[in-house]
Amino acid sequence: MRFIADMMLGRLARWLRLYGYDTLYGIEDDDEIVRIALREDRIILTRDSALTERAKKLGVKAFLLSSNSLEGQVEELKRLGVEFGELFPANAHCPKCNGPLRRASKEEVRGKVPPKVYERYDEFYVCERCGQIYWPGRQWEEMLKMDRKLRKAT
Numbered sequence: 001m002r003f004i005a006d007m008m009l010g011r012l013a014r015w016l017r018l019y020g021y022d023t024l025y026g027i028e029d030d031d032e033i034v035r036i037a038l039r040e041d042r043i044i045l046t047r048d049s050a051l052t053e054r055a056k057k058l059g060v061k062a063f064l065l066s067s068n069s070l071e072g073q074v075e076e077l078k079r080l081g082v083e084f085g086e087l088f089p090a091n092a093h094c095p096k097c098n099g100p101l102r103r104a105s106k107e108e109v110r111g112k113v114p115p116k117v118y119e120r121y122d123e124f125y126v127c128e129r130c131g132q133i134y135w136p137g138r139q140w141e142e143m144l145k146m147d148r149k150l151r152k153a154t
C-alpha cells in the first residue's frame with residue numbers, strides 16, 4: 001500500500017512513513033493529488049469529501065478520514081485494513097522527506113551529529129535522500145511512547 005496524503009494530514013503522513021509506508025505529502029493542488037495517485041497507484045488519504053468524490057469518479061482509491069486526532073485517524077486506517085507493524089527504523093521511510101532510511105556506521109556520522117550524541121549512541125540511521133540522521137534519543141523515545149499509545153487504542 002502506498003499513499004498520498006492531503007495537506008490536512010501532515011502528522012499522519014509522518015507516522016505512516018515511520019511505519020514503513022511510502023507516503024507522499026505536501027502537494028496542495030487537489031487535481032495534482034488525484035493525478036499522482038492515478039499514475040503511481042497510490043491511495044489518497046484526505047479529510048475532504050469533495051476530493052474523495054473526485055478521486056472515485058476517476059477510479060482512484062481514497063480513504064476519507066473523519067477524525068481530527070492522530071490516534072483517531074490511525075484507528076480509522078486500521079479499520080480500513082492498514083497494518084501498523086514494527087515501528088521505526090526497520091523499513092521506515094524518512095518522516096521528513098519519505099526517502100529510504102539505512103543503518104549508518106558510527107564512523108560515518110562523526111562530525112555530523114553533536115559530540116555528546118556521538119559519544120552516547122552506537123545506533124544511527126541516515127536518510128538516503130535528504131541525509132537526515134536519526135538515533136535513539138529523546139525524539140525516538142517520544143515516538144515509542146506514541147506507538148504504545150496508538151497500539152492501546154485498538
Ligand SMILES: [Zn+2]
Nearest residue numbers: 094097127130
Ligand atoms: Zn529524508
